[in-house]
Amino acid sequence: MKLYQTYASPFPTRVRLSIYVKGLDVEIIEPPGFHASTEAKGDYLKINPIGRVPTLVLDDGRALPESEVICEYLEDAFPEPPTQPADPFDCARMRLLSRICDFYVVMAMVPLFDLSARSRRHWEPAKVEAAAGKVAEALGYLEEYIGEEGFAVGSALTQADGAIVPQLVLACEWIPGAFGTPDPLAELPRLSAYWRAIQQDAIAGRLIRETREAIAGVAAQAKAQAAASASA
Ligand SMILES: N[C@@H](CCC(=O)N[C@@H](CS)C(=O)NCC(=O)O)C(=O)O
Missing domain, CATH: 3.40.30.10 (Glutaredoxin)
Known part of the structure; x- marks a missing residue:
């Protein structure tokens, strides 16, 4: 494949x-x-x-x-090993967490993705603050449903972890780093505990590293392009 x-x-x-x-x-x-x-x-x-x-x-x-x-x-x-919980309600929660990422967290980030592609003079502080606030609000929905055993649901990796970890790299590392906005997890203790724990898992850790490296590459490319167009 x-x-x-x-x-x-x-x-x-x-x-x-x-x-x-x-x-x-x-x-x-x-x-x-x-x-x-x-x-x-x-x-x-x-x-x-x-x-x-x-x-x-x-x-x-x-x-x-x-x-x-x-x-x-x-x-x-390829059912074994599984990436979804056996219990139907837990399985629904896994899908819910993924859906929150797709429908609410990603959508809240779109204005910041758009801004990051434009020169800094377009970064109006009020708009940046409002957009970052929307991201924190969407993360609050994850806070309501996130598991408490170090994984998104239950005590093993599921597809929901694969949906959540790249969003947390973007929300907790890329957005504050690029825009100087506050830590969006400051008021979200359950999601903070999850984020600390999931980084210890070998496969989730690999996914997080891959995401970090790719985002750093995209940011470096954007910086080089901006420098080239400024000097042209
Ligand atoms: N619902 C789709 C969303 C996929 C998606 O939007 N991927 C983005 C990358 S984040 C994409 O390919 N965008 C088109 C582009 O970048 O040109 C999925 O879950 O696979």
Whole structure:
């Protein structure tokens, strides 16, 4: 199998979690220039007409987009070891936490992603503060449902951890570092305890490192581009 993805995107992280937990033999491919422009996506649109990462391509060539759908496919096709809880309610909570990330946390970050692509003179402090406040509010929804045993749900890694950890790298490290905003976990003790604990897990730790490195790479690239356009 092949996984088309980028390490900077939070969505493929949950798919990599499934791959790592299950020890699957999957070639990981980063479509070159993917985040640069629609044109740069080139042949990738033939693999995934939606034009987003990730996409899983099976050995027979069939392709599957959408991170959560891919995780469910991997769970059905390769059930052991599992990446979802056996208990139906816990399983629903796993999906709820992932959904909170996708619908509320990511959406709250969009204005900051947009601002980060623009020069600093567009970074109005009131707008930055309001956007960071929305991110903290969305993290508050995770606070309500996060597990208390060092994992998102129960006492083992699940797909929800793969959804949450890249969001916490972005929210707790990238946003305060880039925009000088306060620690969004300051008022969220359960999510803070989770964030401390989950970094000790070997697979989650690997996902966190991969995300950090990719974000640092994107930030360095953006800085170099800004310097080049300022001197042009
Ligand atoms: N619902 C999709 C969302 C995937 C998504 O939005 N990926 C972003 C990267 S964060 C993407 O590919 N955006 C298009 C682009 O960057 O050009 C999933 O879960 O797979």
